[in-house]
Every structure is written in C-alpha cells, then in structure tokens.
Amino acid sequence: MFETPEALHARAASALRMPPVQEWEEFPFDGEMRPRTLQPPVEREAPRDGEGGVDCWACGQPDEAFVWTNERWRLLPAGPNGLPLVVLLHPRDHYAEPGDLPDDLAAECGVLLSRIERAIRSIGDVGRVHVCRWGDGSEHLHWWFMARPARIPQLIGSFAAIWDDILPVTPDEIWKGNLDGMVAALEESGSGQ
Numbered sequence: 001m002f003e004t005p006e007a008l009h010a011r012a013a014s015a016l017r018m019p020p021v022q023e024w025e026e027f028p029f030d031g032e033m034r035p036r037t038l039q040p041p042v043e044r045e046a047p048r049d050g051e052g053g054v055d056c057w058a059c060g061q062p063d064e065a066f067v068w069t070n071e072r073w074r075l076l077p078a079g080p081n082g083l084p085l086v087v088l089l090h091p092r093d094h095y096a097e098p099g100d101l102p103d104d105l106a107a108e109c110g111v112l113l114s115r116i117e118r119a120i121r122s123i124g125d126v127g128r129v130h131v132c133r134w135g136d137g138s139e140h141l142h143w144w145f146m147a148r149p150a151r152i153p154q155l156i157g158s159f160a161a162i163w164d165d166i167l168p169v170t171p172d173e174i175w176k177g178n179l180d181g182m183v184a185a186l187e188e189s190g191s192g193q
C-alpha cells in the first residue's frame with residue numbers, strides 16, 4: 001500500500017541521510033553540508049501556474065515567441081544561461097500531464113522527442129542532451145532539452161540542471177548560433193512546416 005505523506009514524514013524526518021557528496025565529482029558545491037529539516041506535508045499543494053489553462057503563460061504566447069512550430073507543438077528557447085542550449089517543447093493546446101495526451105498526440109510527441117534530441121546533438125561538441133519532464137512549475141506540459149558540453153566530467157548527470165545556473169551565461173552570439181543550428185537540423189529532419 002502506498003505510504004501516506006504523513007507516514008513517510010513520521011518515518012523519515014529524524015532519519016535523513018547525508019550522501020557522500022564530497023565524493024561526487026559532478027556535485028557543484030563544496031563545504032560542510034547537512035540535509036535541510038524535512039517539513040511536514042501540507043494540507044493541499046499550491047496550484048501550478050496556469051492551472052486549467054487559466055492565465056496560462058504558454059497558452060498566451062504567439063507563435064513568434066517560439067523557434068519552431070507545427071499545428072500541434074511549439075518549441076520554446078530558454079534564454080541564454082550557463083549550458084550551451086536549453087529548449088522546451090510544448091503542445092499547442094493545454095495539457096497538464098504526459099498521460100493526458102490523446103494517443104495520436106502522444107505518438108507525435110515521441111517522434112519529436114527523438115528529432116529534437118538529435119537536432120541538438122548535431123550542433124557541436126554536445127556530450128549529452130538531457131530530456132526531462134518535471135512539471136511542478138507551470139501546468140502546461142513542457143519537455144526540457146538540456147545540452148551539456150562534452151568532455152567536462154563534472155557536468156554530467158542531473159546536476160547539469162544546477163550547473164546551468166552556475167556556469168556564466170553563454171555569450172549571445174554563441175547561444176544564437178547554437179539555436180539556429182538546432183532549428184536548421186530540425187527542419188532538415190522533415191518535421192518543420
């Protein structure tokens with residue numbers, strides 16, 4: 001049976017572990033650390049931004065805000081940050097969870113995850129493209145694609161999302177070149193319009 005959040009909290013709050021982060025090459029921070037106190041469950045979760053499509057930022061954006069669109073999907077560039085390129089794939093219509101997509105849209109989503117990953121990988125010395133969905137911020141479904149540079153072992157794995165805010169912001173001309181390269185590769189793959 002699924003443990004209730006209250007039961008988990010009662011079991012875990014005084015038994016938190018500290019993993020050996022000092023031994024993890026990719027851990028971005030140094031110094032003495034301890035886990036934060038685990039706060040008890042709240043009565044209900046706060047609504048996500050744009051819940052039910054009301055005042056939804058993604059729904060309200062014109063196609064011009066995106067770097068690639070088709071009739072059902074739109075690809076948004078995250079502005080320049082530490083990683084060479086981060087983009088987010090949104091369904092044009094408001095869906096909240098991957099499991100809410102009708103089968104035809106889910107099938108096309110799978111094809112696009114593959115094509116976009118391949119397009120990003122083609123732009124240069126990309127070590128990996130992380131394809132992620134968290135979904136605790138905006139409700140409008142969005143898939144993250146994060147390119148990490150190759151051959152810098154500290155930047156591997158899920159901490160790449162943190163390194164994105166630690167590395168200095170990618171210069172505009174480099175970032176724009178990365179974005180343009182991805183769009184060109186994506187259009188070459190036959191999924192553009």
Ligand SMILES: [Zn+2]
Binds near residue numbers: 059
């Ligand atoms: Zn929306």
